[in-house]
Amino acid sequence: MTIDQLINDCKKNDIKAQELLYRQFAPKMFSVCLKYSRSYAEAQDHLQDGFLLVFEKIDLFEFRGSFDGWIKRVMINHVLQQYRNKSFLSIIDENTPEEIEVEIDSEISTEFLMKIIQELPDRYRLVFNLNVFENYTHQEIATALGISVGTSKSNLARAKMILKEKIETTTGSAKMPSIK
Numbered sequence: 001m002t003i004d005q006l007i008n009d010c011k012k013n014d015i016k017a018q019e020l021l022y023r024q025f026a027p028k029m030f031s032v033c034l035k036y037s038r039s040y041a042e043a044q045d046h047l048q049d050g051f052l053l054v055f056e057k058i059d060l061f062e063f064r065g066s067f068d069g070w071i072k073r074v075m076i077n078h079v080l081q082q083y084r085n086k087s088f089l090s091i092i093d094e095n096t097p098e099e100i101e102v103e104i105d106s107e108i109s110t111e112f113l114m115k116i117i118q119e120l121p122d123r124y125r126l127v128f129n130l131n132v133f134e135n136y137t138h139q140e141i142a143t144a145l146g147i148s149v150g151t152s153k154s155n156l157a158r159a160k161m162i163l164k165e166k167i168e169t170t171t172g173s174a175k176m177p178s179i180k
Helices: 003-011 015-036 040-060 067-083 110-118 122-132 138-145 149-171
Strands: none
Touching (some): 003 015, 003 040, 040 067, 067 122, 067 138, 110 122, 110 149, 122 138, 138 149
16 A cells, blocks of 8 residues: 555545554654654553644645645654744753864774663753754744744753763763764
C-alpha cells in the first residue's frame, strides 16, 4: 500500500490504516518528541497524544509537500503547545551574547550529546532544538513559544553556554563540528 493510499484510508477513519501509519511513523516521531520532552515517559505521552491529533487533523493534509514534514510539524507544534504560556519560558535578562560556538569532538557520542541537551532547562532546550535541529528563526521560535525574539536569542545563548561547560567538564576541552 502506498503512503498516499494509507493517508486516504486514514482520512476515512480506517483503523487498520491508522495502525499501519502509526507503526510506520512512530519511531521517527518518538525521536522528535524526545528532543522536546523532559523525559522518556513524557515523550511517550506526547507521541500518543500527537498521533491522536494527527488522525484528527489528517483531513488538512492536502498532498502538497511531504507527509513526513507535515506529521513532524504536527508533533512539534503539539509538544510546544504543552509549554506555551508557561512562566519558565521567560527570562528577565536578555543581554546574553547571541553567538556562542560549541565545537564537538569526535570522541563525544551522539547519546551523550542528546543526554546533555535533554538535561537543559525547558526554556533552553526548546529554543536550542528549534533553532539547531529544525532551523527555526528567532522570530519563528518567538511566535511558536509566545516569547520575545530577544528571549529566544538569550535562551539559545544560555543553552550553548551550558552545553559548552558540560562538554568541557567531560572532555577537558570544548573542541569538537560547531553547534551554531
